[in-house]
Amino acid sequence: MLPATAPAFSPSALLLYCRPGFERECGQEITAACTGLSVAGAVRGKAGAGYVEFVPNDAGAGAKLRAGLRFEYLVFARQLIFAAPWIVDLPAADRVGALLPAIAAFGTAFGAVWLETADTNEAKELGAFCRKFAPPLEHALKAASLLREGEIGLPQLHLFFIGSSTVCAGVSDPGNSSPWPMGVPRLSLPPHAPSRSTQKLAEALHLWLPPAEDRRLLREGATAVDLGAAPGGWTWQLVRRGVRVTAVDNGPLAAQLLVTGLVEHVRADGFRYRPRRPVDWMVCDMVEQPIRVAELVADWFAGGWCTHSIFNLKLPMKKRYEELERCRGAMRERWRAAGVTCTLRFKHLYHDREEVTGYAHRTDDPRKKRHRTSDQALHSK
Ligand SMILES: C[S@@+](CC[C@H](N)C(=O)[O-])C[C@H]1O[C@@H](n2cnc3c(N)ncnc32)[C@H](O)[C@@H]1O
Structure with a gap:
């Protein structure tokens, strides 16, 4: 499935997850970080959406941002994803078939695939869809040699759904991203702790x-x-x-x-x-x-x-x-x-x-x- 001479993927935007209500801060911060790398651009985000996008003015600047941005310095971003353009018309009859060419276009295999949504109440229903859709997609990605789970050093593939037919595909890099799906750590509350704090x-x-x-x-x-x-x-x-x-x-x-x-x-x-x-x-x-x-x-x-x-x-x-x-x-x-x-x-x-x-x-x-x-x-x- 991987083309022999795949061109290096050039992200068209950054996709950042954040706590709903903190889109403004997340946008201010990523703008400052990109400015520090001499990359100007526009933030797209809606209050309460739980994510923002940063679109560089120069379409060729994505690779520079991928090389220069450090996730650990970002305060408000839960995840840092280098994204391809949105796919808005996934056919319900064959979502896997429609996604595979877009995923192959990244020109790399992945160590993990995460189907994600915003961390909002509205997106909760989509979580069920993602859980159902994950097994057939993973199966197809493995068959196409695009998913090699656990292999060290491979990027993570993110499929960020805002509807069952609208998805943004992107990559995050190990060591420069949150290691948790949706950027949300799964830590259980110890039963004997004196407070939730x-x-x-x-x-x-x-x-x-x-x-x-x-x-x-x-x-x-x-x-x-x-x-x-x-x-x-x-x-x-x-x-x-x-x-x-x-x-x-x-x-x-x-x-x-x-x-x-x-x-x-x-x-x-x-x-x-x-x-x-x-x-x-x-x-x-x-x-x-x-x-x-x-x-x-x-x-x-x-x-x-x-x-x-x-x-x-x-x-x-x-x-x-x-x-x-x-x-x-x-x-x-x-x-x-x-x-x-x-x-x-x-x-x-x-x-x-x-x-x-x-x-x-x-x-x-x-x-x-x-x-x-x-x-x-x-x-x-
Ligand atoms: C959010 S609670 C701390 C919770 C604690 N970290 C936990 O895990 O159980 C804030 C605490 O700060 C204390 N506090 C506020 N101002 C203080 C001050 N000037 N000196 C000492 N304690 C203060 C309050 O009494 C309160 O117990």
Whole structure:
């Protein structure tokens, strides 16, 4: 089925999934990222649709975007797909037959095929259609040598349906995309966790720490402070890994945490609390103005009180993208002034609602008091 001399696929657009209601931010962000690669274009998106498209003005710019965009730097996108033009008239009698030539035109085999929809209530019915349609399609793709499941390094094929006859086909690249269908991680809620918030920290750790790093950095003997800890879902994630936690909150903590012997409950203001000695981790889920939390986190690194942090920024209803950039800028500026070097990432996690989660870690040696002017790592976003 694959033509012997298939031309390299040149995407005509980017397709990005996002949480419904965050299309504007997703569009602002991808526009900025493409501008950074000197590619201008237009965002197409509808409020509440759960996805946006970015169409470059220069039809030949798709390959440049595929080479230059990094999914890990995108905050609001759940998935980054390099897309072919929409197919709007799939015949109900033979959808597979109609799709195969379009899929072969990508000029590659795929390691996986995902039939996807937007993460909206309206699209739920289509999910059933996708589940039914997947087996015959996979069968046909395998027969045509277009699907070689599990083969390392092959791109994923996405078929994004907005109706049973309207689909956008595209590819995502392993290592530069979400590894989850629809960009939605499947993490089950641990039955004994004190709160649903525990899912946010679980997802953040899963996203930013590969398993070996998780074991190395969050282990018996590691120390953490949890600001705004009650009732204790984030503390619970740390304690189950053997980490000793100081849980700061005026509210009550779940009793199951206190009996572990690993948790000290401090009733104090999280903005004023300082550790007696530096800790490995500071996590923070206080509901407060995002800039206050961002400055607090920046202070913890500048003061040498922690080397890793995961924290939540509750975003305002309006200008969410701008507010996030303001917070990012304030943190970088604080670190530049203090001469510390940190990397900083943000993600609008699946378990986040009107908020984003940040991960910062110090990349210079906090034991050495160095006053560097270079903030090379900060510039890496
Ligand atoms: C969203 S809840 C945290 C949930 C927690 N991460 C969990 O998983 O169970 C926010 C918490 O922040 C606490 N909080 C808000 N402002 C605070 C402050 N200035 N100092 C300490 N705690 C604060 C509240 O009391 C509340 O318990």
